[in-house]
Structure formats: structure tokens, C-alpha cells
Amino acid sequence: MMKIPKTYDEAKKWIRPIFIIMIILPIVLIFFAINMRKNSLPELFKAPSFDLINQNEKQFSSKTLAGKYWAVNFFFTKCTSVCPMQISKLKNFKDKYPDIELEFISITVDPQYDNPKRLKEYIQEMSIIEERWNFLTGEESDIRNVIVNGFKSGMDEVENDGLFDIAHANYLLLIDKENYVRAIVRFDEKNFEQKLISLYQNIFN
Secondary structure: OOOOOOOHHHHHHHHHHHHHHHHHHHHHHHHHHHHHHHOOOOOOEEOOOOEEEOOOOOEEEHHHHOOOOEEEEEEOOOOOOOHHHHHHHHHHHHHHOOOOOOEEEEEEOOOOOOOHHHHHHHHHHOOOOOOOEEEEEOOHHHHHHHHHHHOOOOEOOOOOOOOOOOOEOOEEEEEOOOOEEEEEEEOOOOOHHHHHHHHHHHHOO
């Protein structure tokens, strides 16, 4: 049976801890609510390791991205369908939010044609600022392994030089500092830019 305090001094001993709990408990609940909201999206899968070549003819390893927030898409420079839209949306996002610490990785699905020199030309044609944005190529077997097995995305066979529409994913994958894919955003979604910045703010901060 709970003992009822008989004096003022005894009552103070009860009131003080109750008062402290009443102050601390809401703070703790708010803290957990904020962190649950920020981490509400699941870890979809681990991003793959890779070792490819960028537009500057330098080896670019996934180790370079350790401890960073990054996003990856798939494209090719001869593409006349979804690729220009993809790259333009990413460029507009970077131009609008230049201080966001989000690395962009664009991997070609046509490595036979898209060598580093061609990637560099493409970057210049699209007026892209290269800071925090690497365009990657490499051996076709390595590219296919990274995209299909690693990122679990589709990639059509390049049958001949006349094939200008290689089937590939039309979305952006967002990866956190622990190298987990946390979200996938389709480029043809409405309010793509707003969704991307919202995901960045809620997952990565």
C-alpha cells in the first residue's frame, strides 16, 4: 500500500521527482518522435561495391562514397527518350541547391560507346557543373554486374551501334552514409524536385 505523506517535508520528497518526470517525459517523447520520422523509411538493400572510371579517366571506387549521402541513376549519352529529362532534372536540382551535400553518380548503360572522353563531352553539352557529380563507365560486364546484380535494376543488351533506346531504369536511388538504399524516386513523378529535397531533409539530416 502506498504511504501517504503526513508532513510538508515528506510531500516535497514525492512532488520533486514527479515534477522532474513531467518536465523530462515530453522532451524524451518529442526526441523519439523526431527520430522515428527521420528514419521512417526502411533500409531497402545494401548498395554494391564497384570500381569504375569517371569522366576524367580516373578510377572511381564506391569506397570514395563511404560516409557520404549519394544518389545514383542510369543513362546513356545517345539516349533521346528519358535520359535528357533525367539529367536535366538532376542538373536543375543541383543548380537550385548547390550547398546540399549529396553526391550524384550517373552510370552509363552503354559503356562500349560512352568512354570517358564521350562522357566529358556530354557534360559540357549539358552545361553541367562537375562538383559532386561523377559520370561512370567501365567494362560492360562490370557495369552490368553493378546495375543488375548490385542495384537490382534492369539493363537491356546493346545489340549493335544502331540501338538508340537501351531499356534501363527511369528512377533515382538514394543511399545513406551507411551505404543502404533508403528510397527510390521515379523521374516522371510529379513534384520530383520537392520529393527529392523532402527525402534528403527527412532521411539524411
